[in-house]
Amino acid sequence: MAIKDTNKSKLIYTLAAWTVSGMIFFPILWTIITSFKTESEAISASPRLFMFDWTLENYAEVLSRSPYFDHFMNSVVISLGASLLGLLIAIPAAWSMAFVQTKRTKNLLKWMLSTKMLPPVGVLIPIYLLFRDFGLLDTRIGLVIVMTLINLPIMVWMLYTYFREIPNEILEAARMDGAGIKQEIFQVLLPIALPGIASTLLLNVILAWNEAFWTLILTAANAAPLTAFIASYSSPEGLFYAKLSAASVMAVVPILILGWFSQKQLVRGLSFGAVK
Amino acid sequence: MGSITLKQVTKSFGDVNVIKPLDLEIRDGEFIVFVGPSGCGKSTLLRMIAGLEDTTSGTIEIDNQDATDMPPAQRGLAMVFQSYALYPHMSVRNNIAFPLKQAKVEPAIIEQKIEKAAKMLNLTDYLDRKPGQLSGGQRQRVAIGRAIVRQPSAFLFDEPLSNLDASLRVNMRLEISELHKSLDTTMIYVTHDQVEAMTMADRIAVFNGGIIEQVGTPLELYQKPVNQFVAGFIGSPKMNFISVDAKAGDPTCSLGVRPEHFKITEEEGLWTGRVGVIEHLGSETFLHVHVDGVGTLTVKADGDCKVAYGDIIHLAAAEEKIMYFDKDGVTIPELSWGEEHPSSAA
Numbered sequence: 001m002a003i004k005d006t007n008k009s010k011l012i013y014t015l016a017a018w019t020v021s022g023m024i025f026f027p028i029l030w031t032i033i034t035s036f037k038t039e040s041e042a043i044s045a046s047p048r049l050f051m052f053d054w055t056l057e058n059y060a061e062v063l064s065r066s067p068y069f070d071h072f073m074n075s076v077v078i079s080l081g082a083s084l085l086g087l088l089i090a091i092p093a094a095w096s097m098a099f100v101q102t103k104r105t106k107n108l109l110k111w112m113l114s115t116k117m118l119p120p121v122g123v124l125i126p127i128y129l130l131f132r133d134f135g136l137l138d139t140r141i142g143l144v145i146v147m148t149l150i151n152l153p154i155m156v157w158m159l160y161t162y163f164r165e166i167p168n169e170i171l172e173a174a175r176m177d178g179a180g181i182k183q184e185i186f187q188v189l190l191p192i193a194l195p196g197i198a199s200t201l202l203l204n205v206i207l208a209w210n211e212a213f214w215t216l217i218l219t220a221a222n223a224a225p226l227t228a229f230i231a232s233y234s235s236p237e238g239l240f241y242a243k244l245s246a247a248s249v250m251a252v253v254p255i256l257i258l259g260w261f262s263q264k265q266l267v268r269g270l271s272f273g274a275v276k
Numbered sequence: 277m278g279s280i281t282l283k284q285v286t287k288s289f290g291d292v293n294v295i296k297p298l299d300l301e302i303r304d305g306e307f308i309v310f311v312g313p314s315g316c317g318k319s320t321l322l323r324m325i326a327g328l329e330d331t332t333s334g335t336i337e338i339d340n341q342d343a344t345d346m347p348p349a350q351r352g353l354a355m356v357f358q359s360y361a362l363y364p365h366m367s368v369r370n371n372i373a374f375p376l377k378q379a380k381v382e383p384a385i386i387e388q389k390i391e392k393a394a395k396m397l398n399l400t401d402y403l404d405r406k407p408g409q410l411s412g413g414q415r416q417r418v419a420i421g422r423a424i425v426r427q428p429s430a431f432l433f434d435e436p437l438s439n440l441d442a443s444l445r446v447n448m449r450l451e452i453s454e455l456h457k458s459l460d461t462t463m464i465y466v467t468h469d470q471v472e473a474m475t476m477a478d479r480i481a482v483f484n485g486g487i488i489e490q491v492g493t494p495l496e497l498y499q500k501p502v503n504q505f506v507a508g509f510i511g512s513p514k515m516n517f518i519s520v521d522a523k524a525g526d527p528t529c530s531l532g533v534r535p536e537h538f539k540i541t542e543e544e545g546l547w548t549g550r551v552g553v554i555e556h557l558g559s560e561t562f563l564h565v566h567v568d569g570v571g572t573l574t575v576k577a578d579g580d581c582k583v584a585y586g587d588i589i590h591l592a593a594a595e596e597k598i599m600y601f602d603k604d605g606v607t608i609p610e611l612s613w614g615e616e617h618p619s620s621a622a
Contacts, residue, residue: 172328173361178349178378191365
């Protein structure tokens with residue numbers, strides 16, 4: 001009886017999991033399929049899932065019309081640059097919050113997180129004006145700075161959580177053994193927290209890669225990453241669904257591959273310390 | 277050299293005084309144990325000596341040098357933590373080498389010292405393993421190895437055996453005692469386990485509520501505790517306390533009798549009670565005897581004691597083994613172990 005019940009609930013859970021996964025994945029699948037259709041097939045009133053003439057012409061067209069690799073390189077530089085610069089600031093910040101706590105540390109952490117709750121459009125004008133005055137509009141360095149600032153609260157929070165899992169006694173032992181702050185951080189703390197640091201880096205690369213609001217506003221041509229490249233296919237003259245889909249696929253594939261290969265690391269990092 | 281002197285040392289966290297003004301002299305080569313219940317300040321004081329906690333006031337002298345504001349590494353002390361605090365990403369070899377590398381010791385000498393420490397602690401076969409691949413006892417030995425190679429002037433142990441199972445604890449206790457004999461270095465050992473304290477210490481400092489109640493050799497504390505707290509804390513099972521009615525001219529408020537000092541008699545004794553739970557340990561038996569108007573007394577009897585649950589027994593105790601405490605719980609020495617005794621004086 002009990003075994004029957006377990007099997008039944010297993011079946012229900014499996015079906016539910018597949019349904020939810022299907023719902024999440026379907027738009028991505030539809031985009032991929034559309035990218036292989038002709039424009040007329042893409043806007044057809046009775047869309048077909050698989051039974052159509054598959055074509056690669058959208059990819060050829062997109063590649064010939066826009067400098068894909070320039071956008072790709074911009075995305076790489078901006079997302080990696082912002083994540084590495086962010087780590088450089090977030091590691092010492094998280095270290096002090098985790099190991100040299102004061103009465104106000106908790107408030108400071110909450111305040112940092114609260115900045116993520118502010119709608120970005122609220123600071124649009126001041127940031128735009130600052131970028132204009134400092135000559136940062138449409139530059140990679142400008143976007144690296146803005147992405148770093150946007151994701152810094154998340155990075156500090158993630159690293160703070162990982163660092164809190166490391167017993168203070170290990171760092172105290174290092175101090176007794178004669179390690180200064182530099183050795184304590186580089187030789188003891190960072191190697192132990194490596195899974196957490198790696199997943200913080202990966203998650204922030206993904207967040208920065210997918211960020212569209214600021215990239216569309218602060219870039220034009222030179223520093224435009226792949227998000228701006230996708231948006232260029234939705235123009236006032238009309239939407240080119242098939243080409244838009246092809247551009248989208250080309251923009252997400254690199255990050256999807258990165259995500260796929262680092263899945264294990266990401267899951268381990270995100271559940272770091274959940275099981276002692 | 278490894279003498280440590282504490283002069284009027286205090287520690288406060290905000291308004292809470294964790295350590296009240298305290299003086300203590302730890303002699304060179306001595307094995308001193310800080311013992312007391314949780315939250316009594318013993319670990320905090322150890323961490324202050326180590327330099328891991330600031331001292332609110334007073335001075336800490338190590339080898340006659342003021343070390344109150346010295347950073348931990350400069351104090352020449354080594355510490356073994358309760359959780360071992362090994363570096364999980366380093367091999368045993370690198371864990372032991374870490375303090376030497378920080379001190380920029382030559383690699384050849386580091387290697388020599390590692391080999392020597394590993395041999396001493398039976399770790400030679402495990403040098404290339406990571407701490408995660410070792411048992412609890414082996415991990416604690418690595419932590420001790422890491423402390424030994426620095427040749428510190430004193431070792432600080434913060435409840436190092438609490439995470440080990442009972443049998444391993446006994447073994448490690450012996451190993452640490454032997455280590456002390458062979459190194460002849462000062463050791464300060466914090467524990468809440470009075471058996472560890474009694475078996476290992478040259479001297480014991482009993483802590484309670486941020487003060488030291490008494491410092492002395494294990495036997496001194498057992499035979500001549502200064503107050504009810506020390507009398508109750510030292511000895512296992514703990515001393516029985518029996519309230520007595522105050523009599524004119526007699527300051528005694530309660531009596532203390534250790535379980536091993538009771539005698540079971542067939543005729544009337546000082547107390548009569550009904551036997552409750554009986555714990556047979558083989559070599560000895562503990563009886564919990566309910567005495568009307570007194571409460572439950574713990575009595576230690578022989579292993580082959582024939583008393584059964586529910587029996588009525590009589591208990592007596594030799595006069596010289598009974599301790600007398602006044603209304604503040606302070607031992608009355610002339611009654612407890614002095615020549616003058618109420619019965620002999622009468």
